[in-house]
Amino acid sequence: MKKKITIIGVGLIGGSLAINFKNSGQYQVIGYDVKEHQLQMAEKLGVIHRGVMDLREAVRDSDYTFLSAPVGQLYDLLDTILELKFKQGVIITDTGSTKGKLVEYTSKFLEKGAYFIGGHPMAGSHKSGVSAANERLFENAYYVLTPGPNIPKWVVDELISLLSLTRAKIIQMDPYEHDQVVGAISHFPHIIAALLTNQVAEYSEQNKWYSRLAAGGFKDITRIASSNPEMWRDILIHNQQVMIDLAEDWKRGFDQIIQMVSQLEVQAIEEFFRSARDFRNQLPEKGKGALNPLYDLFIDVPDHPGVIGKVTTLLGEAEISITNIQILEIREDIMGVLRISFRNENDLERAKNLLKDSGYHVYLME
Numbered sequence: 001m002k003k004k005i006t007i008i009g010v011g012l013i014g015g016s017l018a019i020n021f022k023n024s025g026q027y028q029v030i031g032y033d034v035k036e037h038q039l040q041m042a043e044k045l046g047v048i049h050r051g052v053m054d055l056r057e058a059v060r061d062s063d064y065t066f067l068s069a070p071v072g073q074l075y076d077l078l079d080t081i082l083e084l085k086f087k088q089g090v091i092i093t094d095t096g097s098t099k100g101k102l103v104e105y106t107s108k109f110l111e112k113g114a115y116f117i118g119g120h121p122m123a124g125s126h127k128s129g130v131s132a133a134n135e136r137l138f139e140n141a142y143y144v145l146t147p148g149p150n151i152p153k154w155v156v157d158e159l160i161s162l163l164s165l166t167r168a169k170i171i172q173m174d175p176y177e178h179d180q181v182v183g184a185i186s187h188f189p190h191i192i193a194a195l196l197t198n199q200v201a202e203y204s205e206q207n208k209w210y211s212r213l214a215a216g217g218f219k220d221i222t223r224i225a226s227s228n229p230e231m232w233r234d235i236l237i238h239n240q241q242v243m244i245d246l247a248e249d250w251k252r253g254f255d256q257i258i259q260m261v262s263q264l265e266v267q268a269i270e271e272f273f274r275s276a277r278d279f280r281n282q283l284p285e286k287g288k289g290a291l292n293p294l295y296d297l298f299i300d301v302p303d304h305p306g307v308i309g310k311v312t313t314l315l316g317e318a319e320i321s322i323t324n325i326q327i328l329e330i331r332e333d334i335m336g337v338l339r340i341s342f343r344n345e346n347d348l349e350r351a352k353n354l355l356k357d358s359g360y361h362v363y364l365m366e
């Protein structure tokens with residue numbers, strides 16, 4: 001009998017994990033979510049084998065349980081699971097963006113016969129929900145595990161082996177070190193992006209040109225301001241002290257550059273940009289083969305031979321390049337969903353209008 005994997009919270013991250021596990025053919029993948037429509041969509045897209053709305057049923061025979069709900073939900077979920085009947089030796093892990101407090105909180109699982117290992121895939125998107133799930137989301141990305149000191153090595157190895165299906169690079173880290181580092185490279189940047197966006201939004205109330213002229217630079221630095229507000233509220237709250245410390249460093253840096261500008265310290269200003277450029281330029285690019293989840297278009301297609309060819313021909317004739325194409329589900333007599341990725345927003349927009357005008361039902365995902 002196949003081992004059972006339960007995904008609690010079948011959204012972007014849970015759904016992307018689920019696809020990898022399901023497509024391996026080695027596991028039975030069950031989804032649980034508080035939103036029934038997410039489960040229905042997950043089943044329709046073929047992301048999970050089956051969705052259940054009852055947590056008791058979801059965890060009962062599970063060999064591996066993934067908690068991929070928002071960070072603020074994890075503690076209550078863990079408390080509930082602890083009271084339920086679960087398999088002895090089950091490996092429970094999460095995908096939450098913060099790790100320190102959670103790992104401390106979960107040490108009590110061990111005495112109940114379950115192993116908890118904190119986890120955090122360092123890949124994602126500003127999009128939410130299972131419709132944005134992507135089989136290749138984690139490919140080449142780092143996936144951090146933060147096992148507590150009492151978790152046996154063979155248990156960690158077993159989880160690593162399962163996660164290798166995602167083709168992520170799995171590393172282990174101290175949970176508080178994780179929060180420190182990820183606070184600086186992920187959590188704090190979301191504050192900056194939102195702050196900058198709010199500042200410009202305020203100006204644009206008086207003058208429409210702010211939003212009309214907002215081009216590449218502004219859009220690049222503020223892409224993540226489109227992220228899910230509830231998710232980011234939870235993350236900041238659960239990494240509170242790190243955020244406060246980073247803000248102090250930011251204020252110091254900000255005072256310095258403003259001082260340079262007001263004193264017209266031209267050399268220092270140039271050096272400020274040069275050192276940033278040098279560090280930015282040596283950051284590794286995302287590995288080859290990984291999808292850029294940004295410019296995706298979804299198209300409902302009937303399961304007729306040649307339908308993909310018709311769509312790609314239409315795009316090709318209009319000289320719109322595609323970077324990837326994926327069938328999210330094709331079963332007999334059932335409408336399938338085609339996901340086509342484009343290089344930029346302009347291509348995406350043109351393709352959307354073209355396909356719509358040709359009678360296809362096309363949509364973007366939040």
Ligand SMILES: NC(=O)c1ccc[n+]([C@@H]2O[C@H](COP(=O)([O-])OP(=O)(O)OC[C@H]3O[C@@H](n4cnc5c(N)ncnc54)[C@H](O)[C@@H]3O)[C@@H](O)[C@H]2O)c1
Pocket residue numbers: 008009010011012013014032033034035038068069070071073077095096097098120121122123124125126127128129130228231235
């Ligand atoms: N989005 C990212 O870029 C990213 C990357 C890595 C890790 N994470 C972390 O992964 C987790 C999931 O993020 P996501 O982007 O997939 O969010 P998402 O909103 O796409 O999915 C979360 C899912 O959890 C469900 N949910 C909410 N409360 C629940 C509960 N009490 N029980 C069961 N299901 C519940 C929601 O209905 C939703 O389907 C978060 O903890 C987040 O911090 C996110």
Ligand SMILES: O=C(O)C(=O)C[C@]1(C(=O)O)C=C[C@@H](O)C=C1
Pocket residue numbers: 096097121122123124125126127185186187224227
């Ligand atoms: O690419 C994005 O939109 C993300 O915000 C992904 C991102 C990140 O900050 O890099 C966000 C949260 C996660 O916990 C991990 C990854």
